[in-house]
Amino acid sequence: MTKKTIKKAVIPVAGLGTRFLPATKAIPKEMLTIVDRPTIQYIVEEVVASGIEEVILITSAGKSAIENHFDYDFQLDTVLKEKNKTVLRDELANISNLIDIVSVRQKQPLGLGHAIWMARNVIGDEPFLVLLGDDLVRSPVPCCKQMIDLYNRVGESIVAIQRVPLSQTFQYGIVEGEETEHERTFKVRRMVEKPAPGTSDSDMAIIGRYLLMPEIFELLAKTTPGHGGEIQLTDALQALSNRRGMYAYEFIGRRYDAGDKLGYLKAIVDFALEHPDLGTAFSDHLNKKLSGNG
Numbered sequence: 001m002t003k004k005t006i007k008k009a010v011i012p013v014a015g016l017g018t019r020f021l022p023a024t025k026a027i028p029k030e031m032l033t034i035v036d037r038p039t040i041q042y043i044v045e046e047v048v049a050s051g052i053e054e055v056i057l058i059t060s061a062g063k064s065a066i067e068n069h070f071d072y073d074f075q076l077d078t079v080l081k082e083k084n085k086t087v088l089r090d091e092l093a094n095i096s097n098l099i100d101i102v103s104v105r106q107k108q109p110l111g112l113g114h115a116i117w118m119a120r121n122v123i124g125d126e127p128f129l130v131l132l133g134d135d136l137v138r139s140p141v142p143c144c145k146q147m148i149d150l151y152n153r154v155g156e157s158i159v160a161i162q163r164v165p166l167s168q169t170f171q172y173g174i175v176e177g178e179e180t181e182h183e184r185t186f187k188v189r190r191m192v193e194k195p196a197p198g199t200s201d202s203d204m205a206i207i208g209r210y211l212l213m214p215e216i217f218e219l220l221a222k223t224t225p226g227h228g229g230e231i232q233l234t235d236a237l238q239a240l241s242n243r244r245g246m247y248a249y250e251f252i253g254r255r256y257d258a259g260d261k262l263g264y265l266k267a268i269v270d271f272a273l274e275h276p277d278l279g280t281a282f283s284d285h286l287n288k289k290l291s292g293n294g
């Protein structure tokens with residue numbers, strides 16, 4: 001049977017961003033900047049670089065800045081044109097031409113599983129990707145592209161994982177499973193959302209990249225509130241894994257938790273050091289600072 005192509009990606013952005021208050025009182029956390037672009041732009045760029053054709057944003061009130069960021073701004077473009085700011089105009093045009101974006105409102109904050117369920121009518125009967133905006137991944141081959149390549153071999157759902165210290169597993173969805181003949185790939189046996197310390201001896205943590213079969217929607221509809229009283233995606237994934245199998249893939253690359261203040265700062269430093277225009281000057285500054293001369 002030929003495998004269906006992955007054409008759509010869901011990005012839930014309805015969360016309040018309380019961890020970054022007061023910075024996120026009036027702007028969405030996805031619009032916080034890393035060097036010269038908002039975090040959501042890195043996520044959308046990963047999607048585009050992985051060959052996806054359409055993004056579905058799951059939004060809530062107060063998130064219109066995200067839609068505006070990827071839209072064409074006629075007034076701004078007219079002003080830049082009058083001022084002959086060609087490079088800037090091109091850069092903004094590139095952002096608004098990146099990809100087609102559809103928004104769906106999540107009217108109640110019932111959890112990540114519920115947010116993904118909101119995409120059911122736009123996705124229809126196709127496998128699709130989910131990317132969580134807090135997880136930024138730097139890698140030579142985009143993380144989603146690595147997952148699509150694996151899907152083309154295994155033809156089932158995949159969650160991206162990374163190893164974390166056992167003392168941190170309570171912060172993640174944790175996967176237990178067995179190695180397969182595919183490199184860095186495990187067959188999922190059990191998944192548990194944020195296990196209490198000592199209740200799982202696996203260090204395989206789900207990061208915010210999923211490739212899912214459309215049956216997930218039917219299972220999400222039946223998922224009752226779990227950890228934290230929320231409808232958890234991980235609980236529906238366990239059901240999907242029982243029904244037709246699922247793989248966990250230890251992706252190649254570095255992940256930043258931009259939803260955490262320290263992780264966000266690490267991303268800023270690393271992305272700035274790698275920036276083509278700023279990297280050298282920023283590195284000089286850091287070296288001076290760390291040696292007490294800055």
Ligand code: G1P
Binds near residue numbers: 207
């Ligand atoms: C969510 C998922 C969790 C996953 C994590 C990755 O949790 O529920 O399974 O490990 O993202 O970032 P959150 O961090 O939104 O609480």
